[in-house]
Amino acid sequence: MSGNLNRRQLLKLLGMSALGSSVSSCITSPAAAAKVNWGYIGKQGPEYWGKLSPDFQLCYTGKRQTPIDLQLASVKSADKNQDLLAINYQPSPLNLINNGKTIQVNYQTGSFIECVGVARHRHRQIFQLLQFHFHHPSEHHINxxxxxxxxxxxxxxxxxxxxxxxxxxxxxxxxxxxxxIWDAMPEKQGEENIVADTIINAAQLLPTEHRFLTYSGSLTTPPCSENVSWYVMEQPIEVSRQQIDKFVHLFPHNNRPIQPLNERIVLESANTI
Ligand SMILES: [Zn+2]
Structure with missing residues (x-):
């Protein structure tokens, strides 16, 4: 299917060069969010986020929040009506920042995922990969x-x-x-490290099996904006205990607690295109 549009056409379609890496300070980037000090413990912790700023109200009032507990037994198995997902990640020079909340790797323009909503007359949506980052422990739960x-x-x-x-x-x-990535991890808050001669590939951090759980959720950090499409891979990847410890040393705890599922439905799919 993706053969209909070649890569160059897709990038042109997306206006990739204009997008650049303007969202560089995490998905919490709106200016208002950056000014208010929030965190994971005490009076700045997740239970207070909704009250720290009027811009953060959804953290408290939202009905479609992330993370959630993914109960595999009650997940609706997808058939022909399920969305399809294709992952097109390309190598990128390593550019990472310690933003005080996590280690974030900003990704070079040109990598994207393509979602096709089969139930929505094959509506095709292309999302550019902006960055990836880490939480300890996990935010979603499985069973x-x-x-x-x-x-x-x-x-x-x-x-x-x-x-x-x-x-x-x-x-x-x-x-x-x-x-x-870990070798270049900046230890001080606000510190950025651009290692142009180290090339990484986000595709190598994906599990081999692409079975995923999908639902409509939110950012897991203030302002907790909703209508975020989530695709949670069921198969984990492995990292050593020592590698986990290096992250924990800087970020002992940066996960938001579980949020209510409310009226939402979680679908499962192994489809790719
Ligand atoms: Zn996150």
Whole structure:
């Protein structure tokens, strides 16, 4: 299907060069959000986010918030009506920042995912990969259980809609693809590290099996904006305990608590295009 449009045409269609890396300070980038000090503990913690600023109200009043507990038994298995997802990640020079909330890797223009809504007359939506970042422990749960960490690949389409792919990290084998990022991890808040001669590929941080759970959610950080399309991979990737510890040393706890599912439906799919 993607053969109908070649890569150059797709990029042109998206106005990729204009998008650039303007969203560089995480998905919490609106100016108002940047001014208010929020965090994960005490009076700046998640239970107070909704009251820290009028711009953060959705953190408290929103009915479609993220993260959620993904109960596999009650997930609706998708058939012919399910969205299709294609991941087109290209290599990028390493550019990472410690923004005080997480380690964020800003990604070079040209990588994107393509979602096709089969139920919506094959409506095609293309989201550019802007950045990825990490949480400890995981934000989503699977059947009530946490994973050691969670990786969020943040994408945006031409009109500003967001789509996030979540990948769980679990303690196990040493992960060399993660290590090239970890070796350049800035330890001080606000510190940026651009390592042009280190080339990374986000595709190498995805699990081999692309079975995912999809639902409509929000940013997991203030201002908790909704209508974010979530695609959470069921299969985790492995990283060593030592690699987890290096992140925990800087960010002991940067996950938002579980939010109510409310009226939402979670779908499962293994489809790619
Ligand atoms: Zn995140």
């Amino acid at each position: 009530g259980e946490l994973y050691d960490m969670e990786l969020h690949f943040v994408h945006r389409d031409q009109t500003g809609n967001l789509a996030v792919i979540g990948v769980f990290l679990k303690a196990g084998a040493f992960n060399p693809n993660l290590q090239s």
